[in-house]
Amino acid sequence: MSKQAEIREFLEEMLNKKGDSSDFSDQQLLVTEGRLDSLDVMTIVVFLEETYGIDFSDRPFDQNEFDSVESITALVDTLSS
């Protein structure tokens, strides 16, 4: 499974847990639209730390980088390279 697909699956599962089963595109801004909140972003952080071994502690943190499947994938690509 590609990184993008893995991230998408994780977000789908998270939204489902919140009772939100509406479809979304890879570009859709889930935090900006209010479907995910800032605490959900932390759940995504934990997922990325555990799955890809990324350490966010040493760089400025920007919640906007966690807004869509596409932006999260881009962030993972940047930080794992």
Place this chain on the structure above:
Amino acid sequence: MSVTRLRIIPAIEQSPALVQLAQQTGGKALLLAVFAFGLYLHGSRWWLELVLILAAMSFWPQFRRPLLTAGTLYWLVSQHTRLKWGFLGHVFNTQGLGTTTSWYFYWLSLVAATILFCAMYYYLVRKSRGTWLYRRPVAALLAGYFILLTIASYTPLSTTQQAYLWGFLIILGHYIWFLAYSLQDRNAAPGTKFIYQLGHYQPFWGGSNTPFPKGAAYLRKIEAKNAEELAISQLKGIKLLYWAFILSLVLGIFNMVVYGRPFYNLELPAHLATPSVNDALAHTRSADPYDWYINWAVVLANFIKSMLTLSVWGHIIIATCRMAGFQALRNTRSPLRSRTIAEFWNRYYYYFKELLVEFFFYPTFLRYFKTRPRLRMFMATMAAAGLGNMLYHFFRDIHIIMDLGVLGALKAFQVYIFYGLLLGTAIGLSQLRNQNRKQSTHWFRTYVTAPVIVLGFYCISHIFGLPYPGYGLDVYFQFLMNMFNVGVV
């Protein structure tokens, strides 16, 4: 079980005909007129000035950012003559500057110094890559502010020096969280020029020391990119403004029935005459407490009033922001639908919660207790809802620091410190409890038990978070015991 939502105000932004109309010159003028009427209904004294700024932003959206900065600058100047920034005017008078200095010189020099400080600090941080300052600019800013408060409290300065130092701290305190958001945007590409960031430092659409709606990065995301998005944003703004008006009618009727306050010159011949929280606390303090059921009524009425007041206030601000072309989320979003303590915190005062999350929760979560997930979540929540919440209010209530000094103010803040700890613990536990837990599908639990527990918690704990009346924690606990008919003196 699905519940069909009843719409009191139709979803006008979903009508293609209206969206089309709102993109034409006549349609824009109509929307502005409807919005102006809504502001007038709300009793806004500045409805005309607001609508003129919004008109400029509607007809020349390509100049939205410069217009936002100009509108906010105009607001700064016009609010200054009307409100004199409250406490700043008090400092000017009590320090006896009126005889030697003009108010305008005092005010302008302080505003200029604050803007200059913000700009210099922002650029200093940007130029300091690789240093501690670059990695922790907000922590350094808050620590520096605290040090200056201590210096102002305890250093023997002349009255003029005192007036200028306190004046600077008062104005910087108004802007400190706005600057914090700018600092967070320091490495964004493409970013927003600092001069345009100043446009949403205490913007013309209103707010408090909490930035509505957050900072430059968020505004870039929610800004209408074309005529259709602007039309939808404005239609949503109008909808929210009129929803706020309906809520304000409910609030007015509530105040009339519960507190006996006149509403549109109408007074009821009989009302519940519910005392205020401050009145009930004063009675408790003087060993003459109200009956337990009256104390319950006091707490419940105060909580309902606070929710309605915050909703109306926040909706008007966000409605105006949407009219300006920024599709911001609501500040208060159906708090009564909350099923958990953490969810209520998210729904009640969204932008304050976001501030605490951005500047306290994230830094703690990302750096500490990484090997212990549950402790990590709890401590990060405590840092936000507890420490951050206390610090925000401590800095906000600068008049108490000025009166009592830093240490005296910390002591006077004991009730809020307790409130912060209580809130942080409750939200932290709520977060832990809800991790990896599916939403309950049981009707009774979803629609009765959970909301009653959540609202009950906030209803009672809310009294500890009210503006400082000068009582010690013992008075609050005595009041609580009176509510349960225990320990009545």
